Amino acid sequence: MPSLRNILLAVFCAGTSLVGNNALAGESLTARKIVGLGCHNTNGVCFVTLDGSAFGATLACAVGATNDFRFDNADTANGKRTYAALVAASVAGKSVSVYLDGCTSQGFPNLIYYYVAS
Numbered sequence: 001m002p003s004l005r006n007i008l009l010a011v012f013c014a015g016t017s018l019v020g021n022n023a024l025a026g027e028s029l030t031a032r033k034i035v036g037l038g039c040h041n042t043n044g045v046c047f048v049t050l051d052g053s054a055f056g057a058t059l060a061c062a063v064g065a066t067n068d069f070r071f072d073n074a075d076t077a078n079g080k081r082t083y084a085a086l087v088a089a090s091v092a093g094k095s096v097s098v099y100l101d102g103c104t105s106q107g108f109p110n111l112i113y114y115y116v117a118s
Contacts, residue, residue: 095117
């Protein structure tokens, strides 16, 4: 009878073999300052501009390499929390690290998660 460890290992290996190459194509950005942010007043899209070199070229978004990322869900509880944390980071002069993957409805790199450095 197979052990639980062997079963979990088999499930993990099978799952990772089903993941396509593009699923791991996101970009990590570390310790960047926010130099601009805002939201559209007609929908739930917010945008953030970071300092440093352009990013997002590997994501194949319509805008290409940029210093902006966006998130489409700013009108949800998670989006409001994200925007509030990023505003606080900007005002306090804190650095942020973000992980971007995929593209927003406007063709910009899409925010997956963020971290505000203390």
